[in-house]
Amino acid sequence: MEAFQAANRVLKLYLEQQGLLGARFGFLGGFHLTLLLTHIALTLPPNAKAEHLVRQFFKTYGSWDWEADMVSPIPGRELTYKRIQHKEPMVILSIEKPVANLTFNASRNSVEALSRAFRLANEMLDARKGWAEVCGSGPNAKEPLELFLESHVTFIKVDVGHWGGSCLRGREVLGWLESKIVVVRQPKIT
Secondary structure: OHHHHHHHHHHHHHHHHHOOEOHHHOOEOHHHHHHHHHHHHHHOOOOOOHHHHHHHHHHHHHOOOOOOOOEOOOOOHHHHOOOOOOOOOOOEEOOOOOOOEOOOOOOHHHHHHHHHHHHHHHHHHHOOOOHHHHHOOOOOOOOHHHHHHHHOOOOOOOOOOOOOOOHHHHHHHHHHHHHHOOOOOOOOOO
16 A cells, blocks of 8 residues: 555656646546556555656557557456447546546646656666656756747647626636646648
């Protein structure tokens, strides 16, 4: 249990550092992370250490086929769930009946961003990089704005105006808009 808790905290730190923590934006929340880690913990021996859990987490989910495969902490549970292929880019199943997909806010873009981050972390750990470097918080880490500007060549500016009596409704609109625009890709021109 101690190894599981330590691995959970480490993975939560990683997701926070990468900006990938937030279920309402289509990323992972704490419950999703626990279910994903439970799936990994059940595949490893009971005496596995936290570093083994974290390493296997990135190795497994860095190459996971999110469009075809489902994650269930209980083996065999995914056989009872019927996936709606075009509406569910990520499926993490609930523990209790009725079995349901808990990642209903996930979009293709948010799943791609998670998958890319897991692959990158796995590659960095394979290359024996330190944890601070994997999280992006080491001494040679770049500022988030600098990384953003280096990794994108096209930018879109969106101005949103909300006229109404409730600022909470405006925040809802902004939250919805943020959850829909995770990654904007530039089309390839040949």
